[in-house]
């Protein structure tokens with residue numbers, strides 16, 4: 673595994689100081705029964721899990737590599753369950769156990785193709801056929817600052833769009849072609865673009881996808 677695909681040390685130290693802000697698009701959860709099994713992969717401090725329980729969902733689990741973020745999630749969101757992943761992306765769930773999964777600002781933290789494929793394959797395994805995957809992440813950003821750092825980092829990371837933040841996280845912004853390939857096992861069911869703040873407080877454009885497991 674490339675070192676940049678295991679950033680658990682970052683998420684247990686510097687990462688615990690961050691604020692995550694990609695908003696949940698609640699309308700995409702409207703058709704789910706309130707007792708549907710929901711999985712928030714890379715849940716951080718339980719922000720989305722908390723929003724989902726506030727919407728009335730009763731079976732919400734968040735999973736993350738960071739024991740520190742999971743401890744905070746457990747303290748702040750008692751209506752949801754939280755699990756530390758010790759062998760990511762392996763989930764302790766049977767095939768087809770989940771009605772929906774959420775993957776918010778996680779792919780950007782898992783830069784390698786193979787690691788992203790393994791993560792998406794595991795979500796595909798635990799979703800039932802027709803189950804929904806909501807993704808919020810970054811396409812390549814057009815602004816000069818990002819374009820410059822993609823260029824500067826390309827040789828080091830071997831890919832345009834992968835870069836190291838000033839505090840040491842290796843992140844990826846994606847081409848549309850890559851996301852289409854990555855999610856080939858899903859049927860597109862919705863897409864939106866919105867202005868967000870990154871975890872470092874910078875303005876960016878996020879892309880949100882609603883995907884149905886084939």
Ligand SMILES: C[S@@+](CC[C@H](N)C(=O)[O-])C[C@H]1O[C@@H](n2cnc3c(N)ncnc32)[C@H](O)[C@@H]1O
Nearest residue numbers: 683692714715716719736737738760776777781
């Ligand atoms: C930018 S934060 C987003 C947190 C949360 N999804 C939210 O939007 O509030 C990225 C999260 O992904 C987690 N993460 C990073 N790599 C991971 C991996 N390989 N497996 C599971 N979680 C991971 C980090 O610990 C962190 O909590």
